[in-house]
Amino acid sequence: MTALVLDIGNTAAKYGCFQDHLLVATGVVTTPAEWASLVLDKGAAQALVASVAAPADEWAAQATMPTVVFRPGSTPVPLHNAYATPQTLGADRLAAAVGAAYLLPGRNVLVVDAGTCLKCDLVTADGTYHGGSIAPGLRMRLQAMHAFTGRLPELPLPTGAAATADALPLMGTDTRSAMLSGALNGAAAELNGVVTEYRTQFPDLAVVLTGGDAAFFESRLKGRTFVVPELVLLGLHHILVHNAA
Numbered sequence: 467m468t469a470l471v472l473d474i475g476n477t478a479a480k481y482g483c484f485q486d487h488l489l490v491a492t493g494v495v496t497t498p499a500e501w502a503s504l505v506l507d508k509g510a511a512q513a514l515v516a517s518v519a520a521p522a523d524e525w526a527a528q529a530t531m532p533t534v535v536f537r538p539g540s541t542p543v544p545l546h547n548a549y550a551t552p553q554t555l556g557a558d559r560l561a562a563a564v565g566a567a568y569l570l571p572g573r574n575v576l577v578v579d580a581g582t583c584l585k586c587d588l589v590t591a592d593g594t595y596h597g598g599s600i601a602p603g604l605r606m607r608l609q610a611m612h613a614f615t616g617r618l619p620e621l622p623l624p625t626g627a628a629a630t631a632d633a634l635p636l637m638g639t640d641t642r643s644a645m646l647s648g649a650l651n652g653a654a655a656e657l658n659g660v661v662t663e664y665r666t667q668f669p670d671l672a673v674v675l676t677g678g679d680a681a682f683f684e685s686r687l688k689g690r691t692f693v694v695p696e697l698v699l700l701g702l703h704h705i706l707v708h709n710a711a
């Protein structure tokens with residue numbers, strides 16, 4: 467049995483294709499029509515759409531399959547959600563928490579999701595999602611400095627060799643390297659600070675890293691970190707199974 471889940475973020479819409487509960491393919495789609503043909507091509511029997519950007523209903527309506535639209539606060543999830551405003555909670559944050567609780571049952575887990583925004587989200591061993599933090603993501607930091615100043619250039623997010631620690635010295639010696647150090651080394655320092663605070667409160671804490679910029683933080687986060695690029699997709703699939711049952 468094939469099931470498809472879609473995670474529409476503020477930068478990219480990522481899908482996961484599950485065959486008999488195993489993730490067999492992932493990818494990106496750009497339009498509702500592309501999603502609809504994917505559902506058709508894969509012969510999906512079940513589909514779920516979650517969004518923190520484009521209206522999920524419009525994407526779901528394109529598909530020929532009956533599609534679950536995941537709405538935090540309304541859609542049942544296999545976690546207790548203690549967020550004070552569950553209706554305004556990002557679907558990707560709750561899905562990542564569900565994925566973390568599934569991968570590490572009975573553990574206190576901090577999810578670090580490095581996407582458009584940098585999110586930290588806490589799930590405790592008793593299966594409760596509590597909340598966390600939302601901060602500007604890497605590309606957003608660079609774009610914001612350009613947008614809100616007169617003299618700072620618009621810098622693309624470095625990738626590959628240009629994103630290694632060696633290529634990003636702590637002390638920038640020109641405008642570009644100073645901005646990159648502030649935006650990127652600063653983000654790493656910030657996340658390390660946040661993770662350290664959580665580890666102090668929960669000494670047995672497991673830390674799971676995901677999101678489009680997970681590779682950047684993988685080598686920079688101190689302490690043991692599980693890297694699970696498909697965490698949100700795994701969580702969305704669990705939510706789909708939970709609601710189909």
Ligand SMILES: Nc1ncnc2c1ncn2[C@@H]1O[C@H](COP(=O)(O)OP(=O)(O)O)[C@@H](O)[C@H]1O
Nearest residue numbers: 475476477478580581582603604605677678679
């Ligand atoms: N080629 C790229 N295009 C856009 N963003 C990229 C690219 N490579 C890395 N990124 C980073 O990935 C982030 C998006 O990650 P992702 O987890 O897909 O975000 P979201 O779920 O918010 O859509 C961007 O903010 C950016 O920092």
Ligand SMILES: CC(C)(COP(=O)(O)O)[C@@H](O)C(=O)NCCC(=O)O
Nearest residue numbers: 475476518554555556581582583600
């Ligand atoms: C915090 C977010 C903007 C993150 O979006 P993303 O970086 O995944 O594109 C999204 O989860 C969202 O819109 N949340 C709503 C507010 C909340 O979670 O409380």
Ligand SMILES: [K+]
Nearest residue numbers: 475476558581
């Ligand atoms: K996301």
